[in-house]
Amino acid sequence: MKPLAQWPVDSRRAIRGVFTDIDDTLTHDGHIAPEALQALGDLKVAGLTVIPITGRPIGWCEPFMAGTNGPSWPVDAMVAENGAVAFVPGAANAVTSQIGLQRPSDMREVLSKRYQQSAEVRTANRQRMDAIAAQVCAEVPGMELSRDSAGRETDLAFDYAEFAHHSPETVQRVLALLQSHGMQTTVSSIHIHGCFGDFNKWTGACWIVRELLGRDLSTELDQWVFVGDSGNDQAMFEHFRHSAGVANIARFVPQLSHLPTYLTPSARGAGFAEVARAILEARSFA
Known part of the structure; x- marks a missing residue:
């Protein structure tokens, strides 16, 4: 990893x-850093x-997209459950999808929800996952599902470092x-994830760019950057030619096969803000 300052203008x-x-x-302890929220807005402007x-559940993302627990985040979409499902601003009848579009019942005029799997596949997978979750919790002392599991639709998450x-x-x-059980697995900074399906953040990113923008992400990677901090970000670090790890990635480095290109001086939201500032400052040199 090179210092962020070495990212060419x-x-x-x-x-x-x-x-x-x-x-x-x-975020830190589940709350977005003020400088990170400001940076998101600056990038959008x-x-x-x-x-x-994120590996977080789609239900956990809903308040941030809708602004029900504070200001809505200034973003174009939010992809959850390591790429399996996403919220996109706009009513469902304003967008099209071949992968099963469903609207949250209380947000019909605000957001649409998109999935990579059909409703039938999700229902069958849910039954299998419930049985596997019960087995894991019975066989591994002290192991519990993550506290946000009520909002999950396409995967399992076990808490190893958030509250446990x-x-x-x-x-x-x-x-x-x-x-x-044939599940695909990843480990984030706080949770152990398992799902049925070929989902990771890279495939999810490619999917949402096709769905949202009608473009092929893999052909325009010189125009995108990814910022992350842990194991379930590895697929993004592997594929993105421009990537940055916030400083707190240091604790995961020994476990990672793929590292970001650059490292921010600061941790968490402050580190993300440094990446945003580097992008925006470069535009002033044009």
């Missing part, structure tokens, strides 16, 4: 879109496309159990 000036992780990249992408404190050995035991 010409590369920064070319950026037209920003993907970002949420937990411990924009400058005309960039801004899309948070489990050892790396315990994390590996849970991963092995999930994988024994």
